[in-house]
Amino acid sequence: MRPRHLATLAVAFAATLTLGALPAAAQGSLNVYCSAQVEWCQAAANAFQKETNIRVNVSQKGSGEVLAQIRAEAQNPRGDIWFGGTGDPHLQAAEDKLSAEYRSPMLDQLHDWARKQAEQSHYRTVGIYAGAMGFGYNPELLARRNAAPPACWKDLLDARFRGEIQMANPQSSGTAYVMIATIVQLMGEEPAFEYLKALHRNVNAYPRSGTGPIKAVARGETGVSISFVHDAVTERLGGFPVQYVVPCEGTGYEIGSMSIIAGARNERNARRFYDWALTPAAQQLGAETKQFQTPSNRNTPVPAEAPKMDQIRLIDYDFAKYGASAERRRLIERWDREVNSLP
Ligand code: PLP
Structure with a gap:
């Protein structure tokens, strides 16, 4: 790792x-x-x-x-x-x-x-x-760790995923920003940042590219990724042991x-x-x-x-608000200051 x-x-x-x-x-x-x-x-x-x-x-x-x-x-x-x-x-x-x-x-x-x-x-x-946001996971790797796959955003905070999760860095990756904006819309901003800080304990890397985490899942380098679910399909068709799940609380999309x-x-x-x-x-x-x-x-x-997008529980993603220049910059800077800087 x-x-x-x-x-x-x-x-x-x-x-x-x-x-x-x-x-x-x-x-x-x-x-x-x-x-x-x-x-x-x-x-x-x-x-x-x-x-x-x-x-x-x-x-x-x-x-x-x-x-x-x-x-x-x-x-x-x-x-x-x-x-x-x-x-x-x-x-x-x-x-x-x-x-x-x-x-x-x-x-x-x-x-x-x-x-x-x-x-x-x-x-x-x-x-x-x-495309909808969700989790990719490697069932073989999780089975070896005796860890049940995640079903909900809240599961990602569980100790069974310590050091086992990857998401991209929102400064370079649009995928990672969609994740942050999704959590803020689902939970409200303050609880969302508490969530992101708690999640940080379980994250082993924030790679540059949005597809980095799912490729790491495919290669068995990490158990779980926060990714667009269509990217998990690509890896599965490439012959890798990859499954995906859409979080039970609902999810954002791009x-x-x-x-x-x-x-x-x-x-x-x-x-x-x-x-x-x-x-x-x-x-x-x-x-x-x-x-x-x-x-x-x-x-x-x-x-x-x-x-199937119509079978996924999508939030009513507020593109006008979260695509606004000042808001996007502010949320990414806050993430960098309060989450990425944590040990
Ligand atoms: N690759 C795929 C397959 C995507 O669906 C997207 C999102 O539009 C991206 C890459 C974007 O990459 P990043 O998160 O690095 O901006």
Whole structure:
């Protein structure tokens, strides 16, 4: 098991992928910042490049990291479009005018929750998928430790999970922020921070990436992760002993989003990618790369393996409040000050 602070300090990894050579009639380029799984980022870039002859460069990073990068580059934007990642930091970017307004002709084809994300941001972002938060666990490892799997948020505080839980660091990971915002909405802020402090005793690491904890469960490095449940399906299909559970008290969810970066040098190509990414054909690339979120276009088939969102007890996640710039920053800073600093 890795010490908590080592994992927290793990060197930031950014996969920068440039796709193969194009024929002579190349149609310019597009720089995609991608906060979905790298396999999906790459498949989307490949397919779009093939279809349009636009050269696509992809850089994969967590949702919080892309937001920080876009902010740092605001005077001289290097990215054109931000594809995927949890919705709260996309809403924060919209509020801070780091993303550009665009009303895609595809909006009419989307589920209400995805369109609402666009309306709420004054058309500076849009929902591309949804996914619920829960726990992943390794049944073999828990059986060896004689520990029954968790069923509820409150179970994660139990001594049987001492040093056995991973969640990501909310400074870099949108997934971890959804977890914190979920606990605050379920319990109220003060009890939520008492909960997060108590949980800290059982957490062995806060890795950078939202998918780090479930991958650690799959590899048998930790018994339990706090993750999106669709990520557990991906690991299970990869042949690893992974199960998931949705907490009994109810849980939060993400509206994975997409935004055009304000001042993008390749804005026309970014709009073309945006429209394309909302089509059923493009959205199916998620399932083809074993990503089982619920797609936002009503006509995209929901993968059979995707967790059934309508059977999950979801809270009425307040995206306007928890995606607001000041609130998101405040909660993450409070977590860092009061929880992450604990021994
Ligand atoms: N990977 C998958 C499969 C996701 O569903 C999400 C959330 O949108 C992310 C990655 C986001 O990663 P992070 O929590 O590192 O921002």
